Amino acid sequence: MKNRPYYGDKLLLVTIDGPAGAGKTTVSKILAERLGYKYIDTGALYRGVAYEAQKAGVASDDDAGLEKLCSALDFKFARDEKGLRLFSNGADITGEIRTPGISMLASAVSARPVVRKCLFAIQKELGKEKGAVFEGRDMGTVVFPEAEVKFYLDASAKTRAERRFKELADKKGSPTVAEIERDIKLRDTNDSSRSLAPLKPAEDAVIIDSTGLDIEAVVNVMLSHIKKRVF
């Protein structure tokens, strides 16, 4: 692939962490494409666990049930013309994991150590092949502290809610901006107050506030940091 940046003789591992709605997914996809790297959305894994738990009737605080469920997980990412898709036991669950209910449930199960332990191993396996952009909450702090380039992408809760609203706007029964902002703040509190792998910037992360920036501007800031790291 053209322009794939190396650090020494290694392809880089790039991590992008930050709260819900900060633009991580859009930016990570574009960045990975520009770098010729693969893109992994780790939030989809937590959503996948939430989806499977709901389907199996396992409560988000039932550690024994979650542990059993996690030990039997069979997740695979695949790419097609519509983007990154998540398969669970061979079934495409990409659409099913993007509902407000699964968002809240994913936040709840992500606070359970049994779930984090199991997904840690899956993520480490995925990270063995470098030349990747990993998006999540604890990529730079816990899962890949060794990553060569780390970003923490943030934006005000209002801006994040407005962006989500625009994404959902065409869908039937979508929530209001105020409802989305309330959910986002609740998830921020859950994600940053949990004792295990809380949402926070890694000490060596580049913090980018995207409140007043469009996507292209954020990607350009990131690319310029990557160039500085490589050359």
Ligand code: DC
């Ligand atoms: O990025 P997302 O909204 O799809 O993530 C869904 C939930 O999963 C989020 O509320 C927190 C959790 N999560 C996590 O704890 N660690 C990650 N690396 C990614 C997501």
